[in-house]
Amino acid sequence: MAAIPRDVSEKLITAQRSLFEKGIPAIILMEGGKSAMVDRITSEVLGTLEPRGVEYHHFKADGKRGSPFSSMEYITKSPARGRISFYDRGWYSDIIDCIRKKRCDEGEKLIEVSRMERYLIENGVVIVKIFMDETEDAAEKHADSYPIIIDRDCGYLTDDLDHRDMGISDEEVEAMLSASNTVYAPWDRVDVEDFEITAENVARIIARRLEQRLQYGIIPEECPVKEQYHNPREDADLTAEAKDYDDALAEKQSELAEMQCRMARSKHSLVVVFEGWDASGKGSTIRRVAGALNPRGYNVIPVKAPTEEELSRTYLWRFCTNLPRPGRITIFDRSWYGRMMVEAVEGLCTETEYCRSADEINAFEKALVNSGATLVKIWLEISPQEQLKRFRAREEDPMKSWKITEEDWRNRSKWDVYDLYVNSMMKQTNTPWAPWTVVESEDKKYGRLKVLDTLIDSMKKALD
Template identity: 35%
Template sequence: MLQEFVFGQERRTERECKSLLKVRREELAALQQRIKQAGLPVIVLLEGWSASGKGRTIQSLIRDLDPRFFRVLSVGPPTPAEQRWPFLKRHFECIPEGGKVLFLDTGWMEETVRAYLRGDLSDQEYQKRLESINIFERQLTAGGYLLIKIFLHIDAQCQKERLDGLAADKETLWRVNDEDRRQNKNYEKNLAVFDSYLEATDKPWAPWKVIDSTVAPKANLAAADWVYQQTTAALESRPQPVHPEYHWDMAPPLPLAQADLTQTLEEKEYRKQLKKCRAKLAALHNELYRKKVPVVIAYEGWDAAGKGGNIKRLASALDPRGYEVLPIAAPTRDELARHYLWRFWTRLPKTGHIAIFDRSWYGRVMVERLEGFCSTEDWQRAYDEINEFEKELVDSGMVVLKFWVQIDKDTQLARFNERQADPAKQWKITEEDWRNREKWDAYETAINEMLARTSTTFAPWHVLESVDKRFARIKAMKIVIEAIEQAL
């Protein structure tokens, strides 16, 4: 894309471009209202060479826009704190809500390319990063986002002149660093890597626009034209991402009907094993922190199956400074306005810490599916999206554990009645619990499909037989212990 690029193709004069740009800005301002009314979330990503004019172009694009409905974010290198999370977390958590526009002054491209050129990423790691970025962008666009990608291109001589000009003025000297100079000195090497990146991530649903940024007014007009064209097209209709044909390496699932719910543990033996497991988990938690290994544990299960008590016993063995229990309720207004995985990306644990999710991203293929909170296309697509999400976490070094807490229908009814009769437990039972119970068979079908399609070898499901809660608690703790020992 870049190596065959021809500079100087725009024949209009700078004066003509400035006149046309004024009109286009007015059209963009009007378009912003349509974006807001349609609830369309838009990300405008500007990448390019150092000194290519990314800041100038953003300033031109936003000049006539309503500042209440857009945000400009300059993305620098990841901080030491940000490096304690998976690569995509800081990019996922800044995505805008529906009806708003995010302008990014560089993003995941510059971070990736610079890391590769520095030697921080091997060839294999670089290819994996490109795959992760393509998944990230496809998931966003499939989830209703418009991603507009612009690369500002200049030649080596133009870049050198601009860097020299910035360095000659004490007011702008700070904008030139050693890495910028190295980029110019090794222009051809950087050009080849930029080109490979653009070609690998140029997709019909998120195409790149390479703009000649040698002359500012011409570049600004080209950028405004591209944003206008992409946005108006998106408000009409957009090409849907092509979902890849995955062949996940699956772990054999256990259909719920085959779970042995007769398994029990006597009180005395339970107390003995609980004490032993707590001591082991406490020691392992210290080692997790020292070796900076993060852990995610997701609990799903029937209402009244005993998730809360199971989580309580597991957490009782852990250092409270190094874990968090995250009860997941219905999404808030802010969460509904973003991609459904956003609220989980933003809650991931940093290295050495544990996050325990009481309910999780699997709501997409259970309650949201059965209650009609998302389209059929959305929940059917979610199986692979969830597997992609969990694979990204595992590949980043995270331990991912998933528990389904299983009981039978009669046990649930007995526990519901017990809660209803006990004033101290009545807060645990709601009308929604009774309504969900009426859909037991439909939920069981959905759960079995979920287990079959998302129990992968890298993040398998574990069924906890919880008619005897003591048995389920010890089983969960032993599984966590074994998984952490393997990771360490």
């Protein structure tokens, strides 16, 4: 006999169908309680839904998951439009593990996950947060009412610990829940009782929260543009030229290779972002960087127009899926900053999405840095005169003519507009934890050497 009443099951199925039709993704986060009981409750709810529209993800809070970027991993598992993801444990179990091992600052971690929740919600994801309140007495009293409870070690199937097993007091958990009980992502608390009662209560909460989102939608908040940081483009000297280029290049590439070797033996990773004007030398500079590296330890990600799959997710999703594991390097040839430049200029995002983007990107980069990544953001600077010279040279060279398109000329015609957006981007995102390095690339050789120096210095700082 099903534990969830028919009327509640019908509400869940109706809500799932409406989410699918409207293209709204949802995350159901299950925290608290013993894994054996919580898993049976989750299984019962899953059994009422259309399985083709549901995903299940278990996150083990041990600080040893495949990616060092905890917030990023939750984003990579977030559902596409119209789908529902059940998270068996999640970012709050990660905070409890953080408290236990003293491996991070609890307050800063709470801020990080709060920003992640806000990012997901404001980008259209419904989040239902359920905490299972289970006392030791209740666990013993109601255990016999739960079907198929295996009271022995089943490896990864039963290896979760609740906060008491981890030496965390009820008071510490209450403080965490209180601090994270926000207006936009509130907690629903469920007392663990007999199986049928508990399953029904959880199902009713999920149905109610989904119905509320479907009925009321998202109320957008004001997000004024905050140009609060120095613009490093103002300090660029485009007259800078390279000296002894060949010898300097060989020396710096050798040093970069040594730094890669050191990083490969560490828990650190390197994320490099290349942005800049068309024809500013991104491709040739990346080739000089990659030429110094062992291909086993790096990836170059060329960022183009998003695919249909990427468009079905929140906009940072496609970047989170390409972040490096410890000891590795990822180089982005263009990046998430497209939201603040081409998408804004060409009307590919809404004004609200644009004005939110700086805060979302700053929080994203803060999480990267806090999780052990070294983030290097490079802007290649050239003059409009030098760009025109390079465009014409490409047109005249049969080996390079494929690199110049009508879109390049169209973008050039909007130089002044792009210039305004780039300056605003710098003033909004040149943060202390993820500053921009402006590389003068009027002389390509000088620019390449400065990029190599920047990467070497950043890696030394992280590893020393």
